[in-house]
Amino acid sequence: MGRYNCENTIIISRYNEDLEWIYVLLKETWINKCIIVNKGDDLPDLHSDKIQIIKSENIGREGETYLSYIINNYEQLPDNIWFVQGNPFDHSPDFLNLMSENVIQNYIQKNFQCLTWRYNEMIPPNIEFDHRFFIDGNRVIQYYIDSRNQQTVEQHEFFDYMHSLKVKELKDITPMPYGNYLHYMCGVSGIPIPKNIIPYCWSSIFFVKKEAIHLNKKNSYIKLKEILLSSDIQGGSQGFVLERLWNYILTHNSYDSLEELKTVNWKYSNFCGLWNKSNNLMLLCSKSHLIHPSVKPPKYNSNMLMIYYNNITRKYEVKDGIYYDFDATSIIPCLNLQTAKTLLSFNIDFQSNLFDPISSFGNILNTFLKQPTRHVRFNISASPTAVSATRRCENDKLLDKIGALALKSDRSS
Numbered sequence: 001m002g003r004y005n006c007e008n009t010i011i012i013s014r015y016n017e018d019l020e021w022i023y024v025l026l027k028e029t030w031i032n033k034c035i036i037v038n039k040g041d042d043l044p045d046l047h048s049d050k051i052q053i054i055k056s057e058n059i060g061r062e063g064e065t066y067l068s069y070i071i072n073n074y075e076q077l078p079d080n081i082w083f084v085q086g087n088p089f090d091h092s093p094d095f096l097n098l099m100s101e102n103v104i105q106n107y108i109q110k111n112f113q114c115l116t117w118r119y120n121e122m123i124p125p126n127i128e129f130d131h132r133f134f135i136d137g138n139r140v141i142q143y144y145i146d147s148r149n150q151q152t153v154e155q156h157e158f159f160d161y162m163h164s165l166k167v168k169e170l171k172d173i174t175p176m177p178y179g180n181y182l183h184y185m186c187g188v189s190g191i192p193i194p195k196n197i198i199p200y201c202w203s204s205i206f207f208v209k210k211e212a213i214h215l216n217k218k219n220s221y222i223k224l225k226e227i228l229l230s231s232d233i234q235g236g237s238q239g240f241v242l243e244r245l246w247n248y249i250l251t252h253n254s255y256d257s258l259e260e261l262k263t264v265n266w267k268y269s270n271f272c273g274l275w276n277k278s279n280n281l282m283l284l285c286s287k288s289h290l291i292h293p294s295v296k297p298p299k300y301n302s303n304m305l306m307i308y309y310n311n312i313t314r315k316y317e318v319k320d321g322i323y324y325d326f327d328a329t330s331i332i333p334c335l336n337l338q339t340a341k342t343l344l345s346f347n348i349d350f351q352s353n354l355f356d357p358i359s360s361f362g363n364i365l366n367t368f369l370k371q372p373t374r375h376v377r378f379n380i381s382a383s384p385t386a387v388s389a390t391r392r393c394e395n396d397k398l399l400d401k402i403g404a405l406a407l408k409s410d411r412s413s
Helices: 021-025 062-075 161-171 181-188 217-226 235-251 258-265 337-351 357-369
Strands: 006-014 031-038 052-053 082-086 112-114 141-146 197-200 206-209 267-275 281-287 299-310 317-322 330-333 377-382 387-394 397-398 406-408
Touching: 006 062, 021 031, 031 062, 062 082, 062 217, 062 235, 062 267, 181 217, 181 235, 197 235, 197 258, 217 235, 267 317, 267 337, 267 357, 281 337, 299 337, 317 337
Parallel strands: 006 031, 006 082, 031 052
Antiparallel strands: 082 206, 112 206, 141 197, 267 281, 267 299, 281 330, 299 317, 377 387, 387 397, 397 406
């Protein structure tokens, strides 16, 4: 494979796929070079000085194509590289949009960006409501797998039976002291053995900067290629493991647990709330990452609304008319939306070790004072704090039974 030094280069691994879509792609002026590694029938002249066609032996699927390009160009890689399969659209329906100049500005500063959404229309299931990783409205999902059994985890957990057979097959030939073949591939290649959870780019279509490739030595890629072709000229089961490793190889990102992963990906507070307007109850949930419209379809009821706190914008997001079924950490009387927000804030403060009993109770009580009702009783039992207080609002004075506050009002009757 030849050497090329271009700022923006696209590497296409082709067998016998129709490449008519490249003409649309090459209308983008930012593309300097499009290298087609052709492992199938000869291609006609594609009439573009940006295109380089390299005839290659049909071995190792796209994994061999990517590794060979990296090995042969390691010392003079272009700044930005897109690795793409010959037909990207089954895996990335919005691929051409993701390659438009206005959209790439959303990710070209990153060292790595997955550009796929799925394997096919059926796998993985139930992904339509996960919009967390969309790029300017274009469908992309960052998956995660358990590095030990290579099954998907987090929102998209499902059991991939066919891949489990490959994992079992490779485990039987995994040398000691490695516990599984994925860890073996990393270890003998000089790549740090990952923690329990790693990111996964389904079907290996991604953007990467040369700095990310240089996280690993050239010999690491040479060794990975040796392993890929060690038992089957087409890559065998090793090729499917390499597919699951690309994201980790080029980022070294891994996590001990789902809780650690959640802190990286989720922009909302762990606590969210469901306010039932018909019976004036607020239900609190401590796992907002499991019950949000971006990851799971809601149920609908005009008397319900969900409240989330966005840690990035530092604002509440109210989703009116929807709800989820969940195990509530607390169920609290609540008369209006402002009170619901305050109760949610109270639990978030406690979770973040920012809990101040006087100020937090004061915020809640001030909210209650705004109610026109002359006699109101509240029993608040928030399980995370084991706080229980009974208060009574009586004309101009609020009496707190625990003696914390005595507030007066100048309201005229």
